[in-house]
Amino acid sequence: MSFVEYSEFIKEGDVVIIFLGHESMMPIKVEAGAQTQTRYGAIRHSSDLIGRRFGSKVTCSKGGWVYVLHPTPELWTVNLPHRTQILYSTDIANITLMLDLKPGSVVCESGTGSGSLSHAILRTIAPSGHLHTVEFHAQRAEKAAQEFRDHKVAHLVTVRNQDVCKEGFGVVGVADAVFLDIPSPWEAIVHAKKAFKRKGGRLCSFSPCIEQVQRTCETLLEQGFGEICTLEVLQRVHDVRSVTMPLVYLGPEDGGPESAKMTTDPAAEEARPVANPGYQSVTCRTATPPREMAGHTGYLTFATKPRG
Ligand code: SAM
Known part of the structure; x- marks a missing residue:
């Protein structure tokens, strides 16, 4: 396994x-x-x-x-032992897509946290890619490394126990993508820049509040990143109900029953289609959003590091 x-x-x-x-x-x-x-x-x-x-x-x-x-990474995300807040599959799916991850990609990540995102990255970049993940909390770094061994993915990942804002990712010029989930991502962007390949790549930063997003975007701009955009992934429960609505007579082209007639003169200014008793009513399926939108975990800011 x-x-x-x-x-x-x-x-x-x-x-x-x-x-x-x-x-x-x-x-x-x-x-x-x-x-x-x-x-x-x-x-x-x-x-x-x-x-x-x-x-x-x-x-x-x-x-x-x-x-x-x-x-699977998805089952692991809903079953893993929580050592930190984690990323869930809705955000992870967007991160994987928008970072353009694929087999062979080299990715730098910080912090490792509980390894929820790391497992999904590893499944995508296998069999020939590599994940460099940085976590400054020693026990979390060791626990993640142990899980990667238990899950037979240790050959695809290097765990470094260091502060990414001070010491960076421990690699230079290798990354196709960089992902940040730390409280002050703007302090790590200069290190992210060094980690990228010369041809550049994609960066994503996850932050729970918009003030952190603003600071991150300012630093990304200062450091020459482009295509900066921020997404918020919200879960929306569709409450599907059946409602009955009267059919409307749409005019002579309608082809309805002979008895169907406009009750007002179609040429007149106030003419408008009206419910026609000669028609049957129709049952539609409708969806109303819940009053509160559940599912906000944070904002995903994406950017492109240009060549050079
Ligand atoms: N994305 C992870 C997941 O899906 O499981 C969760 C990451 S957790 C919210 C943030 C982690 O970043 C924590 O474990 C914390 O110790 C680590 N961290 C915070 N600042 C850091 C820094 N400057 N360098 C390295 N790790 C850092």
Whole structure:
């Protein structure tokens, strides 16, 4: 099992997502002889997991069942142990697209935090790209490095425990893309500039408040970045309902039933289509946005570093 390659069968040492329901999942590390307790009873790793196909339905000791899923960056994002605030899949999808990430890309990231974004970057840039990720909190850097080893992606990533605003990314002239999720991104932009390849590349900075965005944009402009734009990704729940509306007579071209007639003279100034009782009503599907827009996590500022 690896986060960048699909395996068919579960082996000892793999990470498996135990799926009890959409709101109830847990990641476990498979160990021969170990057991995991769930509300449906125990799962015995040796007999219930090792050698089984990823995606199987496994019956627990009390008779209830769970699915055992192959890990993906998306499942990891909703199951990882939180050491910090994290980025979620809606923002991550936009970051991946707008940074133009692809297999082979070299990316610099800071801070690593809980590694939510890092896992998605690694899946996209595999098998030949590289992620240089910088985290100044020593335990977070070590924990992330351990997870990358457990998830069999360590060959694709270098974790550096340093302050990106003072010491930069530890690499010069290699990056196709740079991503910042730190409280003062404007202090790291000069280092980001050094990390880029000569041909330039794309930068993204995530900030929860607009004052940070403004400072970042000013520094990006001063440092010669172009195509600066800021996005806010909002989640919108569509509350779909059926409503019945009367059909409207649209004039002689309408081709409606013979009985359908305008009740006013179409040539007259006040002429307008009116609901016609000779027509049937129609049922439409409509969506009203919720009163409050949930889902704001922050602003994504993108920019291009020109060649040179
Ligand atoms: N994007 C990450 C994720 O999806 O899991 C979350 C990043 S978290 C919000 C911010 C991280 O940046 C923290 O772990 C913090 O320790 C680190 N950090 C803040 N300032 C830093 C700096 N100057 N250099 C390196 N890391 C820094």
